[in-house]
Amino acid sequence: MKRFKKLLAVVACVSMMSTMFAACGSSGDSTNSPAPDTSASPSAEASVAPSADASVAPSAVDKTAVKGEISFWHFNKDEGPNIVKAFNAAYPNVKVNLSIVPDKDQQYQNKITSAIRAGSGVPDVFSAESAFVKRFVEMPDAFADLTAKAKDVVGNMVPYTVAVGTDKNGVLRALSHQAAAGAIAYKKAAAKQYLGTDDPAQIADMLSSQDKMIATAKTLKEKSGGKVALFPTFEEPQKMYLGGRSQGWVSADNKLTIDQKMLDFIDFAKTLRDNKYEAALDQWSPGWSSAIAADDKALVWACPTWGIPWIVGSNDKKAADGGRWAIAKPPFAYFWGGTWFGIYSKSDKQDLAWDFLSQFTADKDAMKKWAIDNQDFPNNLAAIAEGSPEDSKIVGTNVFKFYEPFIKDINGSILTKYDDTIENAFVDCMRSYLAGKIKTKDEMIKTFKDKVKTNLKDITVE
Amino acid sequence: MLNKLRAGDKYGQYGYIFIAPFFLVLAIFTIFPMCYSLYLSLTSWDGSTVAPKIVGFANYVDLLKDDTFRQAVANTLIIWLSNVAPQMICAIGLAAILTDKYTEIKGKGFFRAIYYLPNLVTMASVGLLFYYILDWQSGSLNFLLVKIHVFKEPFNWLQDPTATRGAISFTLWWMWFGYSMIIFMAGIKAIPEDLFEAAHVDGANRMQTFLNITIPGIKGSIMYNCVTSVIGGLTMFDIPYVLTNGVGSPLDKGLTIVNYMYNMTFKNYNFGYGATIYAGMFVIVLIFVAIAFKMLDKNLATN
Known part of the structure; x- marks a missing residue:
């Protein structure tokens, strides 16, 4: 009996602690649904077929x-x-x-x-x-x-x-x-001072390709004496490169596909980091937020339509006064959120x-x-x-008219249901690669593939 | 009902009614989910509307070959050990100092409360706080170290495996030593006062008193703390989750077993394999707790 009691104690103890984590979602078919009872029973399928009437x-x-x-x-x-x-x-x-x-x-x-x-x-x-x-x-x-x-x-x-x-x-x-839809938002004063212009068309041109972005970053760093990096983090251009892909992470036959754009991006991000062309902040970190409000630190942010009020406006309190920020066409059409x-x-x-x-x-x-x-x-x-009834105060432009020319170029078919996990793995590998913990690009890609393979067992990784 | 009882009635059985609610709750919220998880571990299921498909022991075969799982177990043990040792030493030391009759420390109650305070904050908040302190470019720790010329350049703490694990251990230590301390203090208070007095009269110094009276006197508390820390340590989740961006960065070196299970189940939607990781963790925790209980048993027997 004593032995049994002890066993019982051990089992109860372990089970209570371990199921605290294991149980929470797998079976929690909660019954306290706040929604009113509007349910259709599974058998009542009569109304399912979509009627084609006009x-x-x-x-x-x-x-x-x-x-x-x-x-x-x-x-x-x-x-x-x-x-x-x-x-x-x-x-x-x-x-x-x-x-x-x-x-x-x-x-x-x-x-x-x-x-x-x-x-x-x-x-x-x-x-x-x-x-x-x-x-x-x-x-x-x-x-x-x-x-x-x-x-x-x-x-x-x-x-x-x-x-x-x-x-x-x-x-x-x-x-x-x-x-x-995504654009790039930049600080007008810094652009004018170090790049000689704050005109959206010219800025867009300076950032229209990988080589041009690197050249611009170099100019910016030299002119500002290293005070202003082109991007606050590699995750900003990553949003654009992800949008610029022609195929999604997972192909129709469930294979992991690394688009050429992402291969380019790995090199691009490494160049940015090694030359301090990006400020190495983490997206959404306090440092990143305060860099938005600062006059220097970094010049360009990835900015989707909602980012005008919620990235720029909410972090830079002076932005609403106008004249501090402008938006320009991104190098690759993308969307975010x-x-x-x-x-x-x-x-x-x-x-x-x-x-x-x-x-x-x-x-x-x-x-x-x-x-x-x-x-x-x-x-x-x-x-x-x-067009918008009035121009945005923050970026001083008619936002609807601004996005209209390139909004149709955005590729929505590259989204897959695996993206969240795959992109988390990608960023983790990128961070290690940029920090020098992973030595080569090949090794980085291999690590990334291994991670995807471990996490997503139903897709093929070659 | 009670006044109808006569001698010879087995009124002890009414005790079962009183303890029934606990077992009911245990059955619904613990035993059932456990069994359900074990069932899920034999299936392949993405948590969607398609019913789970039985695959037998395939998940378990995978688990035995899974390097990431092994890595997660190793990480968990390393982080736990490097947290539990300083935590116990600190807690016992502070408890001994704060309960010492012959050193009147001013504001005892204040320190006791201060040391316990971190334990009252939500784990995730503490994790986030340390995450920001340790931030590479804009964290206050690097800012301080560069300012006082310890480092030339900010150090990327959370990209270094050792530093990341150290940060997790440190954070857990900071949160939990106060809690252990309170338990040790209670243990010390339970030691008969005359033992200390006798030692004092006999001319024992503080160290001798501590080693020969305090420590043996709180063996029970030490064991209790060890057992709870085995379970708590092996199932740690919140702090490593926040400090490693939720993915166990850098490159799984900060991934704990529960993090791995959580990500597999709720991020990758692999409920079958997630449940298998849970089963693996269950076995590991069972072994460790069995060892701890064995030691506890022996310990109580010798006392």
Whole structure:
């Protein structure tokens, strides 16, 4: 008996400590779902097939006459309520039951996934961030097919956002209300002083290729006496190079593919680091933030549409006075971030959900108003073509007009559901390579491949 | 109900009702997830809507051949050992000083609270704090060391395997020595006062008192601290997670077992293999705890 008790004590002790970590997500099929009970039972599949009738055109109906109730999940506590508010301004008689689940430790994703698996408690509409949207787009039973419903409106969307929302069989499943196109933001005073110009066209030209960027970085370093680096971190140009790829990390037959752009980037980043052309800060670190507010330190930041208020504006308090920052065309078209939305495939309110979704992803006026109210950039070519109603104070330019010429060049088809893990591994290897811990480029690539192989067992690494 | 009891009633059985809630909670939140994880370790599953596919022991075969897993086990042991030794020494030393009757330290209560304070802060916050202090280009540690001319150039702490592991150990030490200290203080308080007095009268110096009375007197506390630190150390997660960018950088040298399991399961969506890593960790922790219990047992027997 004594022996048994001891054994019991050991087992209980170990199990309690170790399951604290192991248990948290794998089985936690939480029952306290805050969403109202709008679930469609798995058997009620009658409404799943997307109807191809044309009655869905949002402009044709009287929006105040539409009544009903739908549920909507979002991971962002700022954006979620604003979307509902904007929607209710047009559809006052539709009740949207919003619940916000932050995606800390994949909590949001796990909650949705387990709800879909259980077939109950799934919201009619839910959002997905660029980091995991592909996972839900490719996941069976998650998002409904929007191809037929959206056929009249996709042509007016920025093409890359549609490519991201399309699964590998070409079925459209998620739409975005914003286009997170990338540009480069630079400090005007430093550019003028050390490069002789602060004109966006000339700056864009100075940074239009790898060789030109290196030459510009050299000039900048020499003229400023080493006070100003071209980039705060290698992760800024990495965003652009990632966008400049012609193929994604994982090919259609599930093979790891390292695009030529990334091979170029490895050399480029090494040159930057070895010559102190980048300030070796970590993206999002306090040093990086304070470098944005500083007059020197670094010149150029990767800046998507949302970065104007949230990277430049929120870190440099003086930016809103104007004249400190400008934006220029990036060397390679890219996008960074963004949120997509889709309708649950087995929701029994497909039409109402589409009214909701199309209101903020396809209605030009609503989208334009949204963009102005939220300092956002609409995913609507007609709205973009009309230009922003007023110039941005921070970068002193008409933001819609500025992005319009190159927004269509962005390649959305290179996004895969593995990108997050692969890019984390890539950055880890890059940091070691740049710090000199990995000696050669070949070794760096080999280490990177090994890491991908360890982490992603279902893709082939050669 | 109780006043109806007569002599000969087995009223002891009512005790089971009182302890039932604990076992119910244990069953739901611990035993079931454990069994479920073991089941998952026999499957291949990406956590999505497609049901898990049974693959037998394939995951376990992979685990035995997995260099990263071995690396994670080694990292965890290195970080744990280099944390637990200084932590115990510091805690015992401070506890002895703070409870010493014959040295009246001013503000004892203040120091006790100060040393314990770091333990009250959330792990992730502490991790982030140290991450920023150790930042290569803009961290305050490098700033200080360059200013006082210890280093010419800022040192890239978190790209150096030894420095990274050292930083994790140090952070854990900073957080936990106060906690161990409190337990040792309680242990010392439990030693009969007359022993110290007798030693004092006999002319024993502080070191002799410490080695011959304090240490033997708190053997139980030492063992308790060791056992809890085995479990806590082998399952460490938050601090290494934050200090290594969540991926165990540089190049897996800062990857702990739980970090590896977490990344495999929740970042790479490989729930089957994640559960297998969990099973591997379970076995390792079981072995270590069994050893610790054995020692504890022997120790209590000799006392």
